[in-house]
Amino acid sequence: MNSRLHRALAGIAIATATALVSTSCGFGSNSADAADPNTLSLLVPAYSDGANGTKAQWDAIVAGFQQRHPGLTVRLQVESWDTINDVVRTGLQSPETTPDILNIDAYSTFAADSMLYPAAEVVSAATLADIDPGFAANATMDGTQWALPLFASTRTLFYNTELFERAGVTTPPTTWAELTAAARRIQDLGGGVSGYGLPLGSEEAQGETSIWTFGAGGDWSDGDTITIDTPANLVGVQAMKAMADAGVTQPNPGATDRKDVINAFIQGRIGMIEGLPPTIGQIAEKNPGLRYATAPSPTQTGAPVTLGVADHLMAFRKDGAKRESVRKFLDYFYSAEIYPGFVAAENFIPITKSAINALAENPVTKAFAATLPTARFYPSNNPNWGAAQGAIRQQMGTVVQGQDPAAVLAKIQQAAS
Numbered sequence: 001m002n003s004r005l006h007r008a009l010a011g012i013a014i015a016t017a018t019a020l021v022s023t024s025c026g027f028g029s030n031s032a033d034a035a036d037p038n039t040l041s042l043l044v045p046a047y048s049d050g051a052n053g054t055k056a057q058w059d060a061i062v063a064g065f066q067q068r069h070p071g072l073t074v075r076l077q078v079e080s081w082d083t084i085n086d087v088v089r090t091g092l093q094s095p096e097t098t099p100d101i102l103n104i105d106a107y108s109t110f111a112a113d114s115m116l117y118p119a120a121e122v123v124s125a126a127t128l129a130d131i132d133p134g135f136a137a138n139a140t141m142d143g144t145q146w147a148l149p150l151f152a153s154t155r156t157l158f159y160n161t162e163l164f165e166r167a168g169v170t171t172p173p174t175t176w177a178e179l180t181a182a183a184r185r186i187q188d189l190g191g192g193v194s195g196y197g198l199p200l201g202s203e204e205a206q207g208e209t210s211i212w213t214f215g216a217g218g219d220w221s222d223g224d225t226i227t228i229d230t231p232a233n234l235v236g237v238q239a240m241k242a243m244a245d246a247g248v249t250q251p252n253p254g255a256t257d258r259k260d261v262i263n264a265f266i267q268g269r270i271g272m273i274e275g276l277p278p279t280i281g282q283i284a285e286k287n288p289g290l291r292y293a294t295a296p297s298p299t300q301t302g303a304p305v306t307l308g309v310a311d312h313l314m315a316f317r318k319d320g321a322k323r324e325s326v327r328k329f330l331d332y333f334y335s336a337e338i339y340p341g342f343v344a345a346e347n348f349i350p351i352t353k354s355a356i357n358a359l360a361e362n363p364v365t366k367a368f369a370a371t372l373p374t375a376r377f378y379p380s381n382n383p384n385w386g387a388a389q390g391a392i393r394q395q396m397g398t399v400v401q402g403q404d405p406a407a408v409l410a411k412i413q414q415a416a417s
Contacts, residue, residue: 044079046081048346101313104311107146109383132149149312153368154276154368156275157173157295160186180243180248184246187248194264194269194271197270207307215236215299236300274297277347278347278348307376308372313333387416396412
């Protein structure tokens with residue numbers, strides 16, 4: 001395997017979004033489709049399941065696009081977040097099985113290895129100008145935008161107001177000290193109720209960890225350098241460990257995935273979690289009677305900061321024959337006719353100016369759009385972030401299982417170097 005491809009495969013990482021299903025409509029084995037400039041392969045993760053879930057949304061978009069452009073065909077493949085990493089790794093072994101368009105979070109390794117079209121080559125100038133500048137910057141390396149933000153997610157504290165009342169907690173916490181105190185009072189209610197949900201399992205440990213390291217003034221990069229084992233990041237990780245050591249979280253936080261913590265909160269078994277936009281829809285669907293509210297994420301000092309995540313669409317160049325077909329599909333997807341409905345169905349924050357206006361009264365937009373000014377993002381435009389993120393996912397849970405936080409951060413730093 002050539003070194004560029006090896007680096008691309010090694011750098012693949014996954015983040016954001018609750019993965020609930022795995023549904024494939026494979027395209028990889030059809031060499032005729034791979035060579036046909038009028039046939040596109042589209043590989044995406046599942047953000048939601050059910051009759052109106054991710055696959056149903058993409059199926060409708062593909063059908064509408066093919067009706068609008070009868071000479072073009074899109075082969076859709078939907079995978080869970082648990083499997084898409086392996087699917088991409090396998091697909092990139094050959095141009096025939098490499099998707100034409102991929103939805104995943106990290107794009108920088110592919111861009112650094114000249115595998116992607118610049119965004120300006122696969123969408124119109126009008127589409128490019130409609131993307132919020134902050135998200136466009138997060139998809140840019142060395143002055144070139146290589147990916148298209150799909151939608152945004154931030155984190156905010158969800159708290160069970162009924163449990164707060166029973167525990168005598170009158171206001172949501174703003175600092176870690178207040179968070180621990182509130183969690184302890186909720187934990188003391190007994191009956192299997194946990195104070196705070198701390199998900200450090202391998203599904204998305206980098207998300208929870210980032211909330212704490214950012215809350216300590218830390219960061220994952222400094223310019224072009226990935227910075228994992230910094231003093232500020234250590235403070236954040238030590239605070240996470242202290243929360244677990246205080247016995248005010250769910251059992252075994254080092255092996256608990258985010259989706260399980262969210263489900264337990266929805267069932268009324270956890271007092272507080274860091275939730276994301278789709279959590280609102282999940283509560284409405286699974287337990288509409290749940291009494292809850294949201295508040296800014298607690299930090300070391302109380303100064304507001306939160307984690308922001310933007311997943312991306314990217315187009316693989318290969319031999320360049322499909323550029324025009326890709327452009328037609330992506331312009332269709334990001335149009336004011338299509339894109340707002342997709343974002344609303346998946347309960348995320350839109351990243352185009354037109355969709356932000358169209359969804360101004362949407363419950364998710366109203367609850368989360370205000371968090372964007374204080375959001376800090378993963379360094380997605382750093383090719384080494386994929387390896388760092390993967391190491392965080394695999395290693396961070398060990399800090400609440402007896403491992404030294406400084407040693408764990410050093411190990412993750414080494415993986416990113």
